[in-house]
């Protein structure tokens with residue numbers, strides 16, 4: 293089994309709108325983060341990789357299998373765990389029933405084996421106590437964790453998570469980071485997120501995606517340094533169109549040109565990301 297995702301010249305349009313245009317991408321085991329503004333096309337890419345959506349053209353090899361081929365696609369789906377943005381959980385099922393159902397869809401026919409698998413994934417996301425609680429009674433964060441558990445059923449080699457940390461409290465987010473880091477030791481984990489702190493904390497690789505194009509591919513430190521020498525702390529509210537915000541210390545953090553009293557600040561992943569997007573906007577303008 294080739295533990296890699298290999299995508300060549302992938303294109304997708306919705307009507308006249310071109311969302312992906314000849315995308316080339318390789319993803320290896322480890323945790324890879326996909327960052328990008330709303331509407332960049334992240335979900336479209338993830339849905340293609342999850343074999344939920346067929347691209348218009350291009351080639352994919354995922355764990356050595358070709359999803360364009362029916363038999364290989366079926367085999368591949370056993371190897372993929374996918375958390376969509378809206379996981380479509382059944383409100384009247386309990387957590388355990390939902391996961392058991394997913395295990396059945398993944399063709400786990402042995403009832404005892406399934407029960408064990410359900411227990412395992414519930415433990416992974418700290419939902420054992422909610423095992424027999426109906427989904428409609430779970431909090432938003434608990435539902436999100438159940439969605440993550442669903443993606444882990446059957447121990448897939450390729451895990452695709454679309455904004456997995458939405459709604460998680462800080463403790464559960466930490467727990468989730470630990471879980472993902474562990475999974476990334478042997479599996480291909482691809483997560484789309486708007487949380488640059490998650491990317492900084494757990495991704496060894498980050499891809500920034502904008503308007504269907506990869507505009508950065510490297511490690512989080514490299515992304516942070518996209519704003520190297522361009523992050524400032526200043527006492528006065530900046531004028532002009534630089535990106536800035538007020539910090540808890542009551543100063544302004546500016547990403548862009550140096551304000552007249554600006555003191556240089558070490559860039560974060562968020563700074564680098566914002567700078568990169570601002571530069572991409574400038575190029576288009």
Ligand SMILES: Nc1ncnc2c1ncn2[C@@H]1O[C@H](COP(=O)(O)OP(=O)(O)OP(=O)(O)O)[C@@H](O)[C@H]1O
Pocket residue numbers: 306309311328329330331332333334335336337
């Ligand atoms: N089924 C569809 N039909 C028509 N247009 C679509 C469809 N799905 C997505 N789009 C459009 O394609 C573009 C990319 O959407 P996509 O959901 O892939 O972006 P995204 O990067 O995941 O965004 P977000 O961060 O907001 O989730 C958007 O302009 C969106 O409106």
